[in-house]
Amino acid sequence: MEKIVIAIDTMGTDNGSAYFVQGIAEAMDLYDDLSFIVTGKEEELKTYIDQYGCDKTRIEVVDATEEITCHDAPVDAIRRKKNSSMVLALNAVKEGRAAACISGGNSGALLAGGQFLVGRAKGVKRTPLAPLIPHRYGSSLLIDCGANVDAKPENLVQFAKMGSIYMKNIEGIENPRVGIINIGAEDEKGNELVKSTIPLLRECKDINFIGSVESRDIPNGPADVLVCEAFVGNVLLKFFEGLGKMFMAEIKDTLKSSVKTKIGGALIYKPIKKTFKRYMADDKGGAPLLGLKGLVVKIHGNSKDTEVRSAIEQCRNFVKKDVTNQIIRTFVEEENKGEN
Amino acid sequence: MEKIVIAIDTMGTDNGSAYFVQGIAEAMDLYDDLSFIVTGKEEELKTYIDQYGCDKTRIEVVDATEEITCHDAPVDAIRRKKNSSMVLALNAVKEGRAAACISGGNSGALLAGGQFLVGRAKGVKRTPLAPLIPHRYGSSLLIDCGANVDAKPENLVQFAKMGSIYMKNIEGIENPRVGIINIGAEDEKGNELVKSTIPLLRECKDINFIGSVESRDIPNGPADVLVCEAFVGNVLLKFFEGLGKMFMAEIKDTLKSSVKTKIGGALIYKPIKKTFKRYMADDKGGAPLLGLKGLVVKIHGNSKDTEVRSAIEQCRNFVKKDVTNQIIRTFVEEENKGEN
CATH class of the missing domain: 3.40.718.10 (Isopropylmalate Dehydrogenase)
Known part of the structure; x- marks a missing residue:
């Protein structure tokens, strides 16, 4: 052994x-x-x-x-x-x-x-930090959320490949879908980095590149690997964390707001908290530095x-x-x- | 008249x-x-x-x-x-x-x-799209969320000034706090754009610059004007929208999950929906293109x-x-x- x-x-x-x-x-x-x-x-x-x-x-x-x-x-x-x-x-x-x-x-x-x-x-060429972020039907690997910002297209291509290998081997996803985080669905949308990276990703035969992913769709799990530059990834990851806490705090306040909601709250608070916990805890381990x-x-x-x-x-x-x-x-x- | x-x-x-x-x-x-x-x-x-x-x-x-x-x-x-x-x-x-x-x-x-x-x-030099995004205690102007990405430091400085004028005049906030969205609290953190912009913002005497804001703190309303490059702003704005919908959908599912939660849900669903609506509706008007x-x-x-x-x-x-x-x-x- x-x-x-x-x-x-x-x-x-x-x-x-x-x-x-x-x-x-x-x-x-x-x-x-x-x-x-x-x-x-x-x-x-x-x-x-x-x-x-x-x-x-x-x-x-x-x-x-x-x-x-x-x-x-x-x-x-x-x-x-x-x-x-x-x-x-x-x-x-x-x-x-x-x-x-x-x-x-x-x-x-x-x-x-x-x-x-x-x-x-x-x-x-670069070692990305790649946490799993939960979506409604599973989790996506957000790669890169690290401290090395201002990446180059060739770095993002490597992230896509490392992310695919990780999701296949560790999460058991065959042919993981790779998306690039963008501000529109079409290939001509995006900043210089994203626009330069997309054609390189389309050329890669060893990954399953599905194109651009808009951040509003991330919660629906459109891709298993979400490629982005570290500044964007870091900002998204921390916003997720902040918004999760905010919505939970708002729910708590709402449940305390009247006698009726207090009674209702006693019945639903634990299940709701459990639901939110899935979005905040690390039941899949931590974030790998790949x-x-x-x-x-x-x-x-x-x-x-x-x-x-x-x-x-x-x-x-x-x-x-x-x-x-x-x-x-x-x-x-x-x-x-x-x-x- | x-x-x-x-x-x-x-x-x-x-x-x-x-x-x-x-x-x-x-x-x-x-x-x-x-x-x-x-x-x-x-x-x-x-x-x-x-x-x-x-x-x-x-x-x-x-x-x-x-x-x-x-x-x-x-x-x-x-x-x-x-x-x-x-x-x-x-x-x-x-x-x-x-x-x-x-x-x-x-x-x-x-x-x-x-x-x-x-x-x-x-x-x-550049015309930013600047929606108000709600936080727990009010709203912040997220400037820029538009389509012109890859901004220069001088653009971001203009956004800070336009945003301050807007928040003072339209939202009635005296001396609006201006923050720049960043991946750390210290001035030496960030990508090239942010690191080059911070000293320029510190020099501006006509705005109340408070430094970097991490995205996890945005829901607590640390600044009235949140300056960022349009790619980052767009991604944050749409992620907010997507996560709001996701958490609301998760709450709905949770409330349907048992007899107990159905009873509780009947008592609290409307107030919870109202709470969430504040984060999704435009009771403050639309997003100005400044x-x-x-x-x-x-x-x-x-x-x-x-x-x-x-x-x-x-x-x-x-x-x-x-x-x-x-x-x-x-x-x-x-x-x-x-x-x-």
Whole structure:
């Protein structure tokens, strides 16, 4: 049995390290092939490991004497805080001791660390952050939502290919539909970047490109992979989050507005909350940073055991399906073709 | 008493012309200083004018023998369909017979027609489409959501100024807060366009620039004017629309899911629907296309009498406050300063 080692950064989040250990314990019970390198406050972690009854032969604790917080400047933090839990976890991937790394800490620092420490896979020009966003009938991969803005058409084409490989292997979607986020349905619509990218995507024979997707249609799930430049992706992703919270808050206020709505509210609040939760939680794991030599997964800072366990499963799938090498093979083949 | 003439294009929408005439009738009753040039199907319009008892001395009907539909290519439609209701209404503004024009037709054609027929006001480099988007405590002007993408920093600075003038005069907000939509709170975050624009906005003494706004905060109303490039604005605006519909549809489904939720749903559905309606309707009028020699307002294709009346009030305010000339004065003064 192939052993899969996953590094987990347990600091820099809202909820402390207990949920991480709990998620690890759950994953250990489910999968015999997993073992872990856990970075964080050693004593605290050891207490939780005892508490959740983890198999200690499958978990290595690495003490972190520094912490990268949400206030740290990303690149600077990665360079200076060499003993932080995040850098220690990323280094485990860099040095080949772990195949993947999960963190709920400072997003910018994780993106920077992924690039600088783990490094880009051969042939990959840019490493996109690609969260799944829920729609009415499933989820779409929004690629790129990262920190590297002002992409070029060739970057977007690579995103489309990496996204397709991811959705096929991790979400089990055969021939994933790839759309490009645009301000109109026709090929001649869009900004310079989108208009230059569309013909390149139409030429790709290894993806199922369906054309432009207008943002108003995203909730209906017209594509499995939604390609966009990182500024646009980031703005869309955060607007989704903000609007979800706003509508939920408005519903709460409305239910409190009269005796009648209070009675009705008592009957429907839980199911409504559950419906909204589907749009806000990470039951599919975290957002993968694609195109690196190993997998880096960003989970929310307020993740609980379920999200941690989902992200672990996501990493396991990624490694078992050999997604990194599939990506490398795709781009190296292209480079070779280009050279002929 | 100064007379204000407003041109109204009654074709190219989902609901036909009756709601337009009804909205005009309501506005006529409220304001003695208004009169109208109405373009569309003459006979049909005359029937509705009788039906709603409009004062015929204050309404001129112009027969349109052509219609611009949502399937027409914008620029082409404006050039070829010279007898369409939209072109006739825009020409009324161009020729100075009307001060403003309202249309619910093809957005792209209206934007193109505004530029080609009405024309840019002196000193204005780009004419942005600037809808109000609702937040929890009011509304923000999202400027630009139009069709002219890939703006320059100087365009965004003009949007900030035009937006401030609009929000002060039309929404009555003293010293409107101006934010730029960005992917982080700090000045060094963003794409090239945003990073180049921020220092220019910080230098402007005639606006109240508060810095970057992340899209997740937009629902909390951190700024009265949200400056962005049109691709980003368009994508955000349409995502808002799509997500509003999606959450409403999810709520409907949830309320139908059990006997308990059906009972609760009967008590709360109307108030919830009302809450959501605030986020989807245009009780503040339509989206103004700013920086033209006259005002052009885009309303939704499914607008009813209330939205038409609101848009008329918006036009009346715009003219009475002399917003066009305020914009011209701002930019002409700047040009003169620049030349000294």
